[in-house]
Amino acid sequence: xxxxxxxxxxxxxxxxxxxxxxxxxxxxxxxxxxxxxxxxxxxxxxxxxxxxxxxxxxxxxxxxxxxxxxxxxxxxxxxxxxxxxxxxxxxxxxxxxxxxxxxxxxxxxxxxxxxxxxxxxxxxxxxxxxxxxxxxxxxxxxxxxxxxxxxxxxxxxxxxxxxxxxxxxxxxxxxxxxxxxxxxxxxxxxxxxxxxxxxxxxxxxxxxxxxxxxxxxxxxxxxxxxxxxxxxxxxxxxxxxxxxxxxxxxxxxxxxxxxxxxxxxxxxxxxxxxxxxxxxxxxxxxxxxxxxxxxxxxxxxxxxxxxxxxxxxxxxxxxxxxxxxxxxxxxxxxxxxxxxxxxxxxxxxxxxxxxxxxxxxxxxxxxxxxxxxxxxxxxxxxxxxxxxxxxxxxxxxxxxxxxxxxxxxxxxxxxxxxxxxxxxxxxxxxxxxxxxxxxxxxxxxxxxxxxxxxxxxxxxxxxxxxxxxxxxxxxxxxxxxxxxxxxxxxxxxxxxxxxxxxxxxxxxxxxxxxxxxxxxxxxxxxxxxxxxxxxxxxxxxxxxxxxxxxxxxxxxxxxxxxxxxxxxxxxxxxxxxxxxxxxxxxxxxxxxxxxxxxxxxxxxxxxxxxxxxxxxxxxxxxxxxxxxxxxxxxxxxxxxxxxxxxxxxxxxxxxxxxxxxxxxxxxxxxxxxxxxxxxxxxxxxxxxxxxxxxxxxxxxxxxxxxxxxxxxxxxxxxxxxxxxxxxxxxxxxxxxxxxxxxxxxxxxxxxxxxxxx
Amino acid sequence: xxxxxxxxxxxxxxxxxxxxxxxxxxxxxxxxxxxxxxxxxxxxxxxxxxxxxxxxxxxxxxxxxxxxxxxxxxxxxxxxxxxxxxxxxxxxxxxxxxxxxxxxxxxxxxxxxxxxxxxxxxxxxxxxxxxxxxxxxxxxxxxxxxxxxxxxxxxxx
Numbered sequence: 001x002x003x004x005x006x007x008x009x010x011x012x013x014x015x016x017x018x019x020x021x022x023x024x025x026x027x028x029x030x031x032x033x034x035x036x037x038x039x040x041x042x043x044x045x046x047x048x049x050x051x052x053x054x055x056x057x058x059x060x061x062x063x064x065x066x067x068x069x070x071x072x073x074x075x076x077x078x079x080x081x082x083x084x085x086x087x088x089x090x091x092x093x094x095x096x097x098x099x100x101x102x103x104x105x106x107x108x109x110x111x112x113x114x115x116x117x118x119x120x121x122x123x124x125x126x127x128x129x130x131x132x133x134x135x136x137x138x139x140x141x142x143x144x145x146x147x148x149x150x151x152x153x154x155x156x157x158x159x160x161x162x163x164x165x166x167x168x169x170x171x172x173x174x175x176x177x178x179x180x181x182x183x184x185x186x187x188x189x190x191x192x193x194x195x196x197x198x199x200x201x202x203x204x205x206x207x208x209x210x211x212x213x214x215x216x217x218x219x220x221x222x223x224x225x226x227x228x229x230x231x232x233x234x235x236x237x238x239x240x241x242x243x244x245x246x247x248x249x250x251x252x253x254x255x256x257x258x259x260x261x262x263x264x265x266x267x268x269x270x271x272x273x274x275x276x277x278x279x280x281x282x283x284x285x286x287x288x289x290x291x292x293x294x295x296x297x298x299x300x301x302x303x304x305x306x307x308x309x310x311x312x313x314x315x316x317x318x319x320x321x322x323x324x325x326x327x328x329x330x331x332x333x334x335x336x337x338x339x340x341x342x343x344x345x346x347x348x349x350x351x352x353x354x355x356x357x358x359x360x361x362x363x364x365x366x367x368x369x370x371x372x373x374x375x376x377x378x379x380x381x382x383x384x385x386x387x388x389x390x391x392x393x394x395x396x397x398x399x400x401x402x403x404x405x406x407x408x409x410x411x412x413x414x415x416x417x418x419x420x421x422x423x424x425x426x427x428x429x430x431x432x433x434x435x436x437x438x439x440x441x442x443x444x445x446x447x448x449x450x451x452x453x454x455x456x457x458x459x460x461x462x463x464x465x466x467x468x469x470x471x472x473x474x475x476x477x478x479x480x481x482x483x484x485x486x487x488x489x490x491x492x493x494x495x496x497x498x499x500x501x502x503x504x505x506x507x508x509x510x511x512x513x514x515x516x517x518x519x520x521x522x523x524x525x526x527x528x529x530x531x532x533x534x535x536x537x538x539x540x541x542x543x544x545x546x547x548x549x550x551x552x553x554x555x556x557x558x559x560x561x562x563x564x565x566x567x568x569x570x571x572x573x574x575x576x577x578x579x580x581x582x583x584x585x586x587x588x589x590x591x592x593x594x595x596x597x598x599x600x601x602x603x604x605x606x607x608x609x610x611x612x613x614x615x616x617x618x619x620x621x622x623x624x625x626x627x628x629x630x631x632x633x634x635x636x637x638x639x640x641x642x643x644x645x646x647x648x649x650x651x652x653x654x655x656x657x658x659x660x661x662x663x664x665x666x667x668x669x670x671x672x673x674x675x676x677x678x679x680x681x682x683x684x685x686x687x688x689x690x691x692x693x694x695x696x697x698x699x700x701x702x703x704x705x706x707x708x709x710x711x712x713x714x715x716x717x718x719x720x721x722x723x724x725x726x727x728x729x730x731x732x733x734x735x736x737x738x739x740x741x742x743x744x745x746x747x748x749x750x751x752x753x754x755x756x757x
Numbered sequence: 758x759x760x761x762x763x764x765x766x767x768x769x770x771x772x773x774x775x776x777x778x779x780x781x782x783x784x785x786x787x788x789x790x791x792x793x794x795x796x797x798x799x800x801x802x803x804x805x806x807x808x809x810x811x812x813x814x815x816x817x818x819x820x821x822x823x824x825x826x827x828x829x830x831x832x833x834x835x836x837x838x839x840x841x842x843x844x845x846x847x848x849x850x851x852x853x854x855x856x857x858x859x860x861x862x863x864x865x866x867x868x869x870x871x872x873x874x875x876x877x878x879x880x881x882x883x884x885x886x887x888x889x890x891x892x893x894x895x896x897x898x899x900x901x902x903x904x905x906x907x908x909x910x911x912x913x914x
């Protein structure tokens with residue numbers, strides 16, 4: 001795409017593929033240091049209760065039990081993430097079914113679980129609130145710690161906010177049409193294949209934890225605070241994660257493992273069961289209200305998105321993501337985004353792939369489909385083409401007092417190529433005209449546009465490169481590797497920027513003792529943009545030093561030289577004049593070692609980059625059973641420049657299928673006592689190989705004027721288009737619009753029967 | 758009451774002391790250092806723990822260690838022949854199939870059992886056979902593609 005790239009844009013084999021196919025790759029639970037003990041947590045069966053009495057004597061007496069922790073013998077400190085400090089190390093008052101009340105270290109996991117059962121807890125049940133409405137009602141029980149929040153509405157930045165651009169009241173007033181709908185999305189646990197785990201080990205007053213985290217630095221900060229240590233005495237390492245999807249960070253497990261390890265003087269490995277893992281974190285249940293105003297010919301005068309997030313008993317939520325869905329997909333004269341994070345007696349709400357933009361897209365892009373039909377557009381594609389933003393439009397984001405324009409929007413090409421891949425022209429017969437009907441089976445076609453972030457204002461990072469004497473290099477980067485191929489793509493960026501061969505690069509990642517500080521962690525699809533920029537800067541820094549060294553050796557000006565694939569060339573000449581290895585071999589003669597450094601914050605960048613997309617679905621609805629089968633799914637994304645097309649495709653496949661599974665099959669179900677009723681991987685059903693249709697990923701590489709090599713992130717974007725796209729396809733098949741997810745067979749069946757069908 | 762048994766794993770003999778209710782999965786990981794087999798759900802729902810017992814794929818979390826004495830157990834560590842990868846492993850590398858890698862050992866062994874039983878499966882047959890191997894990362898497309906490619910490669914030998 002214009003630029004000449006040597007390594008970025010190549011589908012090179014991932015660095016970690018070999019060890020993962022041979023079973024050699026080590027995850028946290030694969031580490032068994034000598035004298036290791038197993039940590040097991042005891043959990044509350046009540047959604048809201050005070051611990052009246054807790055007796056650990058029978059547990060302590062069990063042979064093989066080495067330590068037991070309760071609120072009585074742990075630091076009385078609270079910790080949390082991003083400005084909300086609401087989590088005591090162990091509570092006296094539990095706030096959700098599954099809340100930890102005690103922890104045990106034992107010789108085997110089995111002894112640990114038996115010991116946990118032997119801990120006697122007398123609870124005083126408290127009134128509870130399992131919905132946001134109940135939690136906000138007058139007289140509702142206070143779930144939050146009073147010091148954190150005087151009411152269940154959690155105020156403060158990134159949790160509860162209202163931001164308006166222009167005036168939506170004026171926009172609704174001048175509108176010819178006003179539409180308003182409310183959508184409900186269920187609580188979704190991340191369900192990585194690898195449950196959360198943490199191994200803690202002390203050595204001479206210094207703590208090391210290997211933990212399933214996407215945020216080693218925030219976790220270190222919390223550990224240091226609770227343990228009363230300087231950060232230099234706490235080392236957090238995130239090895240390969242078996243999936244994360246936004247959910248792996250924070251929580252108590254590192255604290256408990258560290259304190260058990262301290263109490264016993266031995267390493268402690270705390271591994272969650274699948275059920276514990278399902279209770280650790282969710283994309284919060286939401287009520288999402290979308291209200292829009294339009295002119296007669298279908299241009300937006302106002303777009304309002306209003307989300308109430310059922311935040312759970314503890315808050316690990318970043319709520320402001322979702323703004324981009326409101327401000328940055330469709331052009332409007334006025335916008336408003338309101339988000340309310342409400343404490344509820346449910347598992348903790350937190351970050352999740354797509355965050356609250358998932359519910360926003362679900363609502364806005366189902367509503368826009370309905371609007372397109374009612375205002376007489378021939379197809380939803382026409383409506384999207386008329387109304388999408390353009391590059392240069394105001395993004396609604398502002399930092400340092402400056403407005404930031406949208407760096408580019410290539411959704412038209414996504415729509416065009418995606419429509420071709422699904423066969424839109426041949427299949428679209430009009431609104432509520434199914435593609436085909438075969439007895440009870442009706443085939444529908446659906447479309448959704450989408451937008452998602454590729455970095456956020458809070459994302460900042462750094463990278464360091466060391467060159468070795470043999471010309472190989474270390475890249476020290478805080479990225480975590482949870483499956484998205486970050487260590488490979490960052491090596492590609494370094495190779496591109498520096499000229500070091502990618503096969504000569506060893507990536508050291510996610511280790512607070514050696515990799516630079518990154519307080520935001522692996523969130524917001526920011527690696528392709530923010531971390532790549534830090535890596536690129538470090539690579540350019542190294543290249544500059546190498547060229548200066550070569551120039552001195554060869555007696556030419558540095559600006560006449562270039563490096564690719566490890567070889568140093570005079571520009572314009574074909575034969576290399578030296579190599580990196582040759583230059584570095586001379587270091588031992590007393591020359592200055594070569595290290596490179598890069599650091600950046602997205603908040604200083606002049607524009608804002610987004611991943612735009614167009615999704616298309618062909619579904620079959622069986623009107624006898626309510627079962628929706630996805631036959632074919634196309635996901636086209638405005639990726640800018642693919643760092644590694646095979647890895648990017650992988651994110652499109654994976655994000656889309658995770659989204660399909662969520663839209664049709666997933667969601668925690670709570671009873672009126674706040675107990676989840678489908679808490680097992682048998683009852684909580686993820687899409688399997690047979691559920692999954694043909695998925696066609698399309699990468700639209702139209703570059704970007706601001707980002708490194710024009711790359712944008714793809715980690716989350718494919719997920720947020722699925723819920724609206726499927727609902728729109730179901731509407732085409734059976735003429736029913738749904739305002740919720742998941743759209744299980746039961747729900748579709750009931751809706752059909754309610755219509756007498 | 759612990760029992761002294763010998764397990765035959767990847768062609769080697771492992772004497773080990775086990776409780777009668779210990780699963781093969783826990784014995785492999787916690788006692789024998791064979792951590793390639795993963796614990797995902799410990800309840801037979803995700804198939805991350807799949808091993809081969811006399812060539813048939815089995816969830817090791819639902820298998821008692823004492824019940825497989827004398828049987829030929831194959832774990833992911835035994836799929837390659839020394840440094841030489843099995844065509845399935847090579848295909849998973851070449852097709853960009855691997856993401857987080859946690860489901861991969863179980864998926865590879867299940868796929869091996871499939872191809873040993875049915876050397877030329879169709880795509881629906883591959884999806885059906887692998888239907889128990891849950892993956893949250895890949896969306897399955899590249900898994901299926903790699904298995905079909907490995908079948909073709911193996912067919913040519």
